[in-house]
Amino acid sequence: MIQQFFSGLYEMVLGRPIPANFTNDYREVVFPNTGLMLFIITLAIVILYYYVLNRVMSTGLYKTQHWVMFLILNAIIAFIIPVTQVSSNDIETHSYTYMFAFVNVVFSLILFFVFSILLKKGSVQAWTTPMKWPNKR
Amino acid sequence: MLLKRFVSYSHTMLLCSALLLSGCFEKQPDGQKTDPEATVTTQENSAANASATAETAASAKANVNVYLEISNGMKGFMPAAAAGKEATTFQNNLLKLISEVQDGRYVSGKAFFLAKEDAQSHPVLDSVSYNTMKSYIVSGIKDDVRGTPLPAMLQTVLQKSIDQGAVSIIISDFIHGPSDQGQFISLDADIRSSLREAEHQGLAIAILGNTSEFFGTYHPAVKKPEVRRTLQGEEIPYYIWVIGKQEQVQVVTNRVLRNLPPQQAYFGFEYQKVAFTALLKEKEFRPAGVVYCSSRNADPCTSVNLQPEKSEPVEFTVALDLSSLPMSMQSIDYLKKNLKVTATGSRASMVSVTGADESIKATPDLARYSHFVRVQVPQLTANSGAITVQLPHVYPSWIDKWATDNDNNPAAEPKKTYQLNKIVNGVQALYRDQSEYVFSATLQFNKAD
Numbered sequence: 001m002i003q004q005f006f007s008g009l010y011e012m013v014l015g016r017p018i019p020a021n022f023t024n025d026y027r028e029v030v031f032p033n034t035g036l037m038l039f040i041i042t043l044a045i046v047i048l049y050y051y052v053l054n055r056v057m058s059t060g061l062y063k064t065q066h067w068v069m070f071l072i073l074n075a076i077i078a079f080i081i082p083v084t085q086v087s088s089n090d091i092e093t094h095s096y097t098y099m100f101a102f103v104n105v106v107f108s109l110i111l112f113f114v115f116s117i118l119l120k121k122g123s124v125q126a127w128t129t130p131m132k133w134p135n136k137r
Numbered sequence: 138m139l140l141k142r143f144v145s146y147s148h149t150m151l152l153c154s155a156l157l158l159s160g161c162f163e164k165q166p167d168g169q170k171t172d173p174e175a176t177v178t179t180q181e182n183s184a185a186n187a188s189a190t191a192e193t194a195a196s197a198k199a200n201v202n203v204y205l206e207i208s209n210g211m212k213g214f215m216p217a218a219a220a221g222k223e224a225t226t227f228q229n230n231l232l233k234l235i236s237e238v239q240d241g242r243y244v245s246g247k248a249f250f251l252a253k254e255d256a257q258s259h260p261v262l263d264s265v266s267y268n269t270m271k272s273y274i275v276s277g278i279k280d281d282v283r284g285t286p287l288p289a290m291l292q293t294v295l296q297k298s299i300d301q302g303a304v305s306i307i308i309s310d311f312i313h314g315p316s317d318q319g320q321f322i323s324l325d326a327d328i329r330s331s332l333r334e335a336e337h338q339g340l341a342i343a344i345l346g347n348t349s350e351f352f353g354t355y356h357p358a359v360k361k362p363e364v365r366r367t368l369q370g371e372e373i374p375y376y377i378w379v380i381g382k383q384e385q386v387q388v389v390t391n392r393v394l395r396n397l398p399p400q401q402a403y404f405g406f407e408y409q410k411v412a413f414t415a416l417l418k419e420k421e422f423r424p425a426g427v428v429y430c431s432s433r434n435a436d437p438c439t440s441v442n443l444q445p446e447k448s449e450p451v452e453f454t455v456a457l458d459l460s461s462l463p464m465s466m467q468s469i470d471y472l473k474k475n476l477k478v479t480a481t482g483s484r485a486s487m488v489s490v491t492g493a494d495e496s497i498k499a500t501p502d503l504a505r506y507s508h509f510v511r512v513q514v515p516q517l518t519a520n521s522g523a524i525t526v527q528l529p530h531v532y533p534s535w536i537d538k539w540a541t542d543n544d545n546n547p548a549a550e551p552k553k554t555y556q557l558n559k560i561v562n563g564v565q566a567l568y569r570d571q572s573e574y575v576f577s578a579t580l581q582f583n584k585a586d
Contacts, residue, residue, distance in 0.1 A: 021417040021424050021453075023442070023585070024433040 003028055006035030013103050018096040030085045034100075037081050038108055045074045046115040054126035062126040071112050078108030199304045199385040200246040201238050201393065204262065204294050205231070205270060206309035207251050208282040213353035213368060214310070214375060217277040224275075227349035227375055231274050231308065234377075234394060238306070239267045243392040246303065252290055253282040258316040260290040262297060284314030287560070288327035295334055295380060304381030304389050311376045312358050312544070312555055321358070324556055328563030332380075336405065336567045341383040343390055343463065344561065346400030346539060348372040348552050357545045358555035372551045374539060383407070390463065401465040402533040402561065405568045406575055412458040412505065413526070413578035414438050419454075421497060422509060426451035427585050436502075443514060444585035445483075450515035452488065455526055456506035457578060466528065466575065467492075467507065475531050478512055482522020483582065485514045520584045527577035530568075536561045 007027040011017070017026040049070045053059045082101040086093060120127050121135050128135070205211075214227035224232075238247050249270045251263040265273075291307070298305040313324060320327065335342065351373040355366045377394065379386045383406055390397060414437030416422045417430050426449045430438040445451040459467055466472070469492050478487040488511035497503045510526055540561075541553035 016427065019423075020427040020585075021429045023427075023429040024431075028433050 002036065003032045005032075007031040009035065009107075010100065010103065014096065014100055018094050019092055022091045025089055025091050029089055030082070030091070034082045034085055034104060038078055038104060038111065041077055041081075042074055042108055042111045043115055045070055046112060046119055050116070050119050050123035050126055054129075055122070055124045058125060060125070062129055064130045067116070067126070067129045071109065074112050075105045075108050078104045197388060197392075198243055198245040199381065199388045199393075200302055201244050201389060202248045202250060202294075202298050202301060202303040202305050203235060203238055203270070204250045204252045204305060204307045205273065206285060206290065206307070207253050207273065207278045207280060208285045208314065209278075209354065210285065210310055210312055210314065210356045211375075212278050213351035213355055213373065214349050215274055215277050216352040218275050225350045225352070226347070228274055230347065230349075232271065234306070234308075235267060235270055235274070237393045237395070241393055243388055246301075248301070248303065250294075250297070252294065252307075252309070253280060254284060254286060254290075258284065258286055258289075260286060260293045262293060284316060285309065285312065286315055287311065287313040287324075288331035291328065292331035292334075295332060298380065299334060299338060299340075304379060304385045306389060306393075307376075307378040307380070309376060309378075310373065310554070311557065311560060312356070313560075314356070314358065321556065325559045325563035325566065328560050329566045332564060332567055335380055336571070339405075340381055341386050341403065341405035342564055343379040343386050344402040344404075344564070345377045345379070345390070345394070345398055346374055346402075346535065347377070347398040348374050351547075355547060357547070359543050359545045361545065363545060366546070366548075368547065371548050373547055374552055374554050374557075376554075387461070387463065397464060399465075400533070400535045400539065401463065402536060403463050403466070404530075404564050405571065406463065406530075407572050408461065408576040411461075411576040411578055412437065413580075414456050414506070415441050415580055416454045416456050416503075416509070417441070419500075419503065421500070421503070422454035422456075422511075424451070424453035425449065426514075428453050428514075429585070431581075431583060439579075440581040440583070442583050442585040443517070445514050445516055450513055452511065452513045455510045455512055455578065455580065456503065457508045457510060457526065458506050459576075460507045462528075462575065469508075472508065472510075472528070475528060476510065477527050477529060478510070478524065479527065480514070480522060480524045482519035483514050483517045483524065485512055485524045487511070487526075488513050514582075517584055521582065523579050523581050525577050525579045528575040529573055530575060532561075532565065 010031050017023045049061070049067065053061050079101045082104050083093075083097060086097045086100075091097075116130065117134065120129065123129075214225055216222075216225065218224065235249065238244050238249075247267075249265050249267055251265055251270070251273065253261050253263065255261050290309075294305055294307055313321065315321070332342070349372070350370040351368045352370060353368065355368045355373065357363070357366070379389050379394075381389070415430060417424050417428060417438065426446065427444040428451045429442055431440040431442050432438070441453070443451045469490055472490045476487060476490060478485050490511075491509045493503070493507050493509070497509075512524060512526070514524070537558055539552060539554055540558035541550060541555060544550075544553055544555040547553070
């Protein structure tokens with residue numbers, strides 16, 4: 001189920017894995033691993049930013065530029081994971097690999113934003129980062 | 138209070154994520170599978186391997202009966218030795234052969250027979266010692282044996298070997314010399330009947346054709362215009378037939394006879410199990426187009442998913458282990474000519490056949506395969522089907538070249554045997570209905586989604 005979801009998600013944008021002989025390695029290992037890690041790491045960083053740094057610890061990293069820093073940190077991780085996944089599974093690297101990493105970065109940006117919107121309400125210092133909407137008060 | 142709960146909550150989250158990250162969808166190397174099912178199959182495999190090794194070890198030796206035909210027609214192959222006179226090819230080869238049978242490590246039991254006929258044209262087998270046979274070969278045949286009733290001789294020889302559980306090695310010029318000339322017409326049927334028991338017992342036949350210089354009186358089957366001719370070193374064919382269980386025949390051809398002549402024919406040979414796999418991830422055999430193994434870690438991979446496009450037909454390599462086939466069938470030229478790729482649910486064709494070179498032999502995953510067949514699939518006609526690589530039984534082309542309808546003048550038409558094609562046809566008819574293919578390897582395929 002998870003395998004199909006993630007391979008469907010990535011192949012929707014990227015098309016069939018290239019080289020084709022590694023299709024099953026991508027579908028059964030690389031896509032689901034990368035997708036799950038993307039989801040979990042992004043969630044972890046968003047929680048770290050809003051609840052640890054800007055609630056428990058009150059570090060003063062509540063400005064939008066700090067938020068962008070974490071967004072970029074997450075994006076870098078999102079680029080590294082697919083590349084290491086591909087190479088650690090003995091799959092030939094191809095421009096497809098880097099396209100895949102790039103798409104993963106785009107996904108990470110979207111996901112980071114979505115998690116931020118959903119979770120920022122619970123933060124004490126950063127509830128208006130990156131912007132006030134949709135929170136009122 | 139709320140704060141504390143949040144801290145512990147976030148800790149739990151981090152812990153969960155860490156666990157998830159480390160655990161999910163690890164690619165396992167083939168050797169380290171831990172699920173019980175896989176372990177069981179591995180054990181079964183190794184058990185099967187062990188029994189296979191035991192089998193080959195047991196069959197690596199053969200009981201051998203050597204039958205040398207000593208009719209007058211054979212005398213020219215074995216002229217009496219004299220100082221300064223070179224031995225004929227026949228003499229050299231035969232001496233090597235019987236010495237290998239006598240002292241070789243691949244022969245467990247052995248017996249030597251001289252095949253001749255009695256006054257009533259019935260075949261007679263004289264059991265002799267190694268030394269007697271050797272002296273016949275080096276110093277010539279002293280007996281006066283008129284003809285060779287070929288079918289009767291084969292039948293007697295075969296029965297003797299079956300009774301003794303031995304592989305027969307029959308050496309003769311295979312020129313039929315019947316008392317009744319009418320027998321020439323039914324030669325193929327007679328040969329077939331005489332060897333019927335071989336087919337019943339599941340025995341295989343290897344025919345090896347060779348030539349040797351011939352010094353002396355030559356007795357052609359066709360008696361006109363000359364009843365006999367005196368030859369001074371013309372090349373006359375002689376044949377070695379090996380009859381026995383397939384694996385034992387191979388022990389004899391590969392390890393006892395060793396240097397086989399290029400003229401070889403095999404009948405009743407069949408290989409139920411030939412190891413094969415589709416090679417999809419090897420750098421040496423990069424596939425083209427959309428094709429991948431249906432199962433990610435399958436080894437061997439016998440099921441593939443493919444999706445040929447108009448602009449990019451699918452092409453991939455099937456590796457086969459044909460090392461147990463007779464040598465002549467392993468030759469690349471032979472396979473190129475005769476190997477067939479057929480398919481249901483798709484159009485498939487063979488692009489090339491290559492043998493294993495040194496770099497392939499050094500690659501552990503590839504070392505167990507001896508031949509590599511490149512297969513092209515330009516189009517699918519169904520969503521699933523099968524692609525089969527098979528080797529049909531082929532009537533060897535040299536037989537017709539070596540056969541003649543008139544062997545009266547071997548000097549003008551060398552290297553021909555009277556009605557050889559008829560003799561071989563009789564043998565072939567025996568096995569015609571047994572199986573069409575020496576081996577076949579079938580790959581399943583599904584259309585890739």
